[in-house]
Amino acid sequence: xxxxxxxxAGALAAPSALLAQENIDLTIASSHPxxxxxxxxxxTHFMAETxxxxxxxxxxxxxxxxxxxxxxxxANATLSSVEDGVTDVGWVFSxxxxxxxxxxxxxxxxxxxxxxxxxxxxxxxxxxxxxxxxKAEWEDHNIVVVGLTGTDSYDLYTKKPITxxxxxxxxxxxxxxxxxxxxxxxxxxxxxxxxxxFYTDIQTGVSDGxxxxxxxxxxxxxxxxxxxxxxxxxxxxxxxxxxxxxxxxDSLPAEVQDAMMKAGAYYTEAHGKDLLxxxxxxxxxxxxxxxxxxxxxxxxxxxxxxxxxxxxxxxDLAGDWARDLDAKGLPGTTVLTAYMEGIKARGETPVxxxxxxx
Numbered sequence: 319x320x321x322x323x324x325x326x327a328g329a330l331a332a333p334s335a336l337l338a339q340e341n342i343d344l345t346i347a348s349s350h351p352x353x354x355x356x357x358x359x360x361x362t363h364f365m366a367e368t369x370x371x372x373x374x375x376x377x378x379x380x381x382x383x384x385x386x387x388x389x390x391x392x393a394n395a396t397l398s399s400v401e402d403g404v405t406d407v408g409w410v411f412s413x414x415x416x417x418x419x420x421x422x423x424x425x426x427x428x429x430x431x432x433x434x435x436x437x438x439x440x441x442x443x444x445x446x447x448x449x450x451x452x453k454a455e456w457e458d459h460n461i462v463v464v465g466l467t468g469t470d471s472y473d474l475y476t477k478k479p480i481t482x483x484x485x486x487x488x489x490x491x492x493x494x495x496x497x498x499x500x501x502x503x504x505x506x507x508x509x510x511x512x513x514x515x516f517y518t519d520i521q522t523g524v525s526d527g528x529x530x531x532x533x534x535x536x537x538x539x540x541x542x543x544x545x546x547x548x549x550x551x552x553x554x555x556x557x558x559x560x561x562x563x564x565x566x567x568d569s570l571p572a573e574v575q576d577a578m579m580k581a582g583a584y585y586t587e588a589h590g591k592d593l594l595x596x597x598x599x600x601x602x603x604x605x606x607x608x609x610x611x612x613x614x615x616x617x618x619x620x621x622x623x624x625x626x627x628x629x630x631x632x633x634d635l636a637g638d639w640a641r642d643l644d645a646k647g648l649p650g651t652t653v654l655t656a657y658m659e660g661i662k663a664r665g666e667t668p669v670x671x672x673x674x675x676x
Contacts, residue, residue, distance in 0.1 A: 339376055339377065339378065339379055340377065340378050340379070340571075341378075341379050341380075341381055342378055342379070342380050342381070342570065342574065343380075343381045343383060344380055344381070344382060344383065344406040344407055344566070345382075345383040345384075345385060345390075345405045345406045345407070346360065346365065346382055346383070346384055346385070346386075346405065346406065346407040346408065347384075347385035347386060347389065347390045347391065347399070347404075347405035347407070347408045347409075348360065348385075348386045348387070348388075348396075348408060348409040349388050349391055349392050349393040349395070349396050349409070349411060349512075349514065350386075350387065350388070350393070350409070350411075350512075350513060350514060351386060351387035351388075351537070352386050352387065353537035354513065354533070354534060354537055354538075355533050355537075355589075355592060355596065356409075356467045356533075356557075356589055357386060357409060359585060359588065359589055359592065360386075360409065360560060360585070361384075361386075363581070363584060363585045363588050363589070364464075364465055364560055364578075364581050364582060364584075364585040365380075365382055365581075367577075367580070367581035367584045367585070368380065368574075368577050368578050368581040371576075371577035371580060371581065372573070372574065372577050375573065377571075377573060378571060378573060378574050380574070385405060388514065390404055390405055390408075391404060391405070391408075392514070393411055393414060393512040393513075393514055393515075394414060396408060396409060396410045396411040396414070396415070396558070397410050397411075397412075397415045397418055397419070397459060397461075400459075400460075400461055400561050400562070400563050401459040401460045401461060401563070402460075402563075403563045403565060403566065405563070406562065406563050406566040407560065407561070407562050407563075407566075408560075408561060409467065409558060409559070409560055409561075410461070410558045410559050410560075410561045411494075411512070411557065411558045412556065412557060412558040412559065413426060413494045413495040413496065413497065413555065413557050413558065414494060414495045414512065415495075416495055416496045418455075418459065419455050419456065419459075420455065420643055420648060420650075421449075421451060421452045421455055421643065421648060421649070421650070421653050422452065422455065422456075422556065423496055423639070424556070424636075424639075424653050424654055424657045425438060425442070425468075425553075425554070425555045425556040425657065426495070426496040426497055426499070426555055426556075427496070427499065427635045427636040427639040427640075427654075427672070428553070428635070428636050428654075428657065428658070428668075428670075428672040429472075429500045429552045429553050429629075429632065429635070429670075430552060430553050430629050430668065430669035430670050431553050431657075431658070431661060431666070431668040431669070431670070431672060432553055432554060432661045432666045432668065433471045433551055433553055433554055434554070434594065434661075434664075434666055435468045435469070435470065435554050435589075435590045435593035435594055436587070436590035436591060436593075436594060437661055437664040437665070437666055438468050438554050438555075438556060438590075438661065439466050439468050439556070439586055439589070439590045440590070440660075440664065441657060441660035441661050441664065442466055442468075442556045442657075443466055443586065444660060445653065445656050445657065445660065446463065448656075449649065449652065449653060449656065451648060451649050451653075452653060456559070456561070457564070460563060460564040460565065461561045461562070461563065461564060462561065462562045462563075462564055462567045463559045463560075463561050463582075464559070464560050464561065464562055464578050464579055464581070464582030465559060465560035465581075465582030465583070465585040465586045465589075466556065466558075466559050466560075466586045466589075467556075467557050467558045467559060467560070467586075467589060468554055468555065468556050468557055468589070468590065468593060469531050469533075469534075469554050469555045469557050469593065470531045470532055470533050470554060470593045470594075470596070470597040471531070471551050471552060471553060471554055471597070472497070472500070472529050472530065472531060472550065472551075472552040472553065472554075472555070473529075473530070473531075473532070473547060473548060473549045473550050473551070473552070474486075474491070474527060474528075474529055474546075474547070474548040474550055474620075475527055475528050475530055475535055475540055475541065475544040475545075475546070475547055475548075476489070476491075476526060476527030476528075476544050476546045476548065477520065477526050477527055477543070477544055477545075477546070478526070478546060479546045479548075479616065479618070480546065480548040480618075480620070482621075482624055483504060483620075483624045483627050483628055483631070484505075486501070486504040486505055486506040487504065487505030487506070488505060488506070488507070489505075489506045489507070489526045489527065490506070490507050490509050490524070490525040490526045490527075491506045491507070491508060491509065491525060491526065491527050491528060491529055492508075492509045492510075492511045492515075492516050492519050492520065492524075492525040492527070492528040492529070492530075493508050493509070493510065493511070493528070493529045493530075494510075494511065494512050494513075494530075495510065497529060497555065498510065499635050500529060500552060500632070500635075501529065502631075502632055502633055502635065503628070503631030503632050503633065504628065504631065509524060509525040511525075511528075513530070513534045513538050514538075516528045516530065516538065516540055517538055517539065517540055517542075517543060520540065520543040520544050521543045527544045527546075528540060528544060529552070531597075532597040532600045532601045532604065533593070533596060533597055533600055535604060536600045536603055536604050536607070539607075541604050541607065541608045541615050542608065542611060545608055545611065545613050545614065545615045545616065546613075546615075546616055546618075547601075547604070547615060547616065547617040547618070548618055548619075548620050549617065549618070549619045549620060550620045550625060550628070551625075554593070560582055560585065562578065601617065604617075605617060629669050629670050632670075634672075635672070636654050636672035636673070637654075637672070639654070640653070640654040654672065654673050655673045657673075658671060658672060658673035659673070
């Protein structure tokens with residue numbers, strides 16, 4: 319009787335002890351390893367913030383089953399894997415999904431538009447919120463978008479030095495998906511790939527270098543096989559999203575959904591800031607890490623006249639893209655105009671205004 323009385327007294331003193339915390343098992347996955355900053359931040363920001371918000375009430379706790387680094391799917395299956403429920407939560411690499419996510423490729427057809435990732439991500443989020451067709455192309459794949467990812471600015475990493483735009487003529491340059499169009503007019507031949515394939519492609523001669531990012535090059539050690547860095551500052555690109563399988567999402571309590579949405583917004587903001595600040599330090603790390611190799615890492619800036627020549631050599635990438643989508647019944651021109659207006663409204667001055675008629 320005394321023991322029963324003590325238990326009841328304790329429960330009355332702390333009534334929350336009578337409430338059972340519900341545990342929710344969720345698998346979270348990516349095609350890329352956590353050494354890649356935007357994937358690592360899925361752990362340190364998205365997951366951690368979701369956990370923190372849920373801990374405020376104590377009603378729910380998520381047990382995360384982590385499958386990063388291609389444990390469940392590779393870079394060519396990020397969209398279908400979330401869509402089909404291979405994972406509950408996953409990073410979708412939209413740059414490789416041009417056919418399935420056509421409107422989301424707008425930044426991929428507008429090089430030299432902005433080097434400001436926070437501006438780009440804020441613009442894309444606004445567009446997803448206000449252009450129904452853009453939001454629908456994700457939702458039609460049984461997906462709920464909770465956070466956005468982008469890139470730092472693109473530069474060239476090659477086996478041989480690039481002293482002028484003419485040096486690119488005939489070279490094979492690895493790129494991700496539609497970013498190969500950025501090489502148009504240079505005479506270079508794009509080779510489709512991703513950060514998980516670039517090293518081997520360059521090492522084996524499939525390509526002579528890569529159009530890529532400092533934040534991806536450093537953890538992937540691409541500088542070992544492509545030591546000549548030519549800073550072109552071609553601009554940033556919207557690269558994908560943290561997405562939740564819609565069936566999994568619908569099974570979650572509203573409180574958990576709300577926490578994940580807030581955590582996704584926190585992730586997007588922190589990721590954008592990281593993309594703005596980290597590349598300077600990472601480029602220095604690339605130089606330091608490659609200082610003792612043969613040949614050592616060398617970083618040069620592309621001459622401004624050569625950079626301008628590159629911009630001017632590009633065909634009307636965005637206009638052609640937009641008109642092609644318009645012809646298919648999709649609002650390509652609307653999305654292109656909204657994107658250019660969005661980044662300009664946030665203080666950017668594109669080197670080339672892709673929404674203007676040539």
